[in-house]
Amino acid sequence: MTVLNARYATVAKLTLRCRTLATVLRFTSQRTLYKTQIFTSETYPHPFFWIMVCIALISLLPWAAFGADISLHGFFQGNYSFSSRPNPDGGDFKWAEERMQLKLVASKEPFRVFIKTDAFLDHIDKNGELELREGYIDYTAMNWDIRTGRQIITWGLGDLLFINDVFPKDYDSFFSGRPLEYLKKGVDGIRLGIYPAFASFEFIAIPMFETNDYPDSKRFYMFDPMPDVTNREKKDHATNIKNTEFALRIYRDIAGFDASLYFYRGYFRQPWMMPDNPMMPAKLTLFYPELSVYGASVQGRALDGVLSLEAGYYDSRQDRSGKDYTVPNPQTRFLIGYQRQMWEDFTIGLQYYNEYMHNYSEYEINHPEGLPKDKRLYQLVTIRLTQLLKHQTLKLSLFSFYSPSYRDYMLNPEIKYNFSDYIWAAIGGNIFGGGEKWSQFGQLRKNDNMYVQVRYEF
């Protein structure tokens, strides 16, 4: 019975933050939604990027005919991340790929088309794929503009901490030692900007729900509360008007501070788990509960640096009372950040972040025995140190997370060098430890990795 209880409890409380990493363990990654496989393992490793070049050039033609200004840029990149110990599937790499990105811009005012496409050879899955990172059309009028298509949206003030940035993230990339830009995923939607004199407005509608990506169970050791229950089904949201996500940001300057208000109505992007039978689960359903976020932020110059404050109320619409153990409780999240240059080309950034769980007494009452329990207040601090040297061609940086709540941490030291205007390389590490076997960084303790990124830009 004790065993059963523990099992029940663990399933029920596969909860917040990266503990939910485990929930996607047995699923193929979201990548397939985004990417089209163009080569199978049989044809690997054929040189395939010429196809992209041809596509890009062909797509230029109609624009050229309209007399639009066209530019084509991009990069070639090698990205390899070595695991400190063999992966769960025996592999030695968290990431290993060559990649080409093409950025095509065609503009003829008031229109502008932007396409950012990646093609890559993945040596872990042994295939080649095409990925549309961004692809949108802009229309710009005097006091408003509209962007339609796949686009990356970044809100909020946190440095790798997100309160009002409710848009999808790729944590698999983040923990695997890829360049930081791959942490952000695009959304397929419409963004309307309106700019009257008294404030600016950004209104976003996303009809196609996009989840966060979490590390792959073949490459990452993570806490899985129910390793025996392999029958798992993901319940995504259908693309329709009713399920469309809406977000609004209103911003302006107030006494020299950049002030923003945020509203979001949509869903959690991390999956939560519902067992078919709490006592003897045979199947787990992963679903994305309803979420609304109301937030605000201010940022400005203070104390010889830049001070940031951000807060958000996470209205978990399916469990406002906190009684349903399969859905997160409402929370208030808060962030204070401070950044300052200490001496020439050396900058320090500090952040304190917390999540306060509402209706904690209900959580405690409904919280089954025998499993790790969330604290009412979850706290996290971060520090970022950056030193630029040799005319800013050499960058030494350290970013670290530490949670006083669970005493777990992540360290990311990195050295980046620009050999010329075209070529840079970075070497870094991701080191995890401390805490509990289920806590955010503690569960990743066997996944230390060292990565190399080399890029030629054109």
Place this chain on the structure above:
Amino acid sequence: MIRFLIVLLAGLLPFQAFALTAEEVMKRSQSAFLYQGKDFKARVMMKLISKGGQERIRELTMLRKNYGDDGGEQKFFIYFFQPADVKDMTFMVYKYPAKDDDRWLFVPAINMVRRIAAQDKTSSFVGSDFTYEDVSGRDIQDDTHSTVREEKLDGKDCYVIKSAPKAVDVDYSYKLSWIDKGNFLPLKEEYYDRKDALYKVFSAEEIKDVKGFPTVTKRTMKNLQTGHRTEVSYVKSDYNIGIDNSLFSERFLKQPPKKWVE
């Protein structure tokens, strides 16, 4: 006695009007060098050249608008064309007299505008030998100015002004400036370190008349200790083009209008 004094003062007046103090020279120089016109636009090519001759390029458009009098508030908008890893980045500065600037950077890869904390007094501008302060100017009252001598430089009559920082907030202990008596542009600057050794030299190599404003269109900053130098040339420049106030906003940092940056 009073009559005598009046005569004496009257006699001195014309001389006082013509003999500028060192601070007045520097004020005029600041106006001529950094505040000309209501606004200004330049397509700028920077070459960062190492001791060994390796070159790196920074190509950008700089837009500047004045708010208030010379020496007062200014806004800058910078758009980068080259190199590829900073292409489409934009950078905005609200410059205030006698207090720290506000600065924002737009990172296109993640569509993010961020305020950045940087002290302009010692920070290098995009890795060049110029500091932010060299680009946007230093407050006149931060230094004690004195006229060292007057002499000709390349055939031009110059004031030679020594400016010593009142606080220890910069890398140099003092600076000598050769200010052209005719147009008040700085033709040369020498920076001396704390051991009194010359370590950085600015020189204005080409001055052109743009819409009636004498403009330094080619300049070099050379670091004598490292052998590194930065050559800057204005490929195109223009004044009083009617830059909208709205340009200096998050909206246009993210989507810089072609008509302003091209």
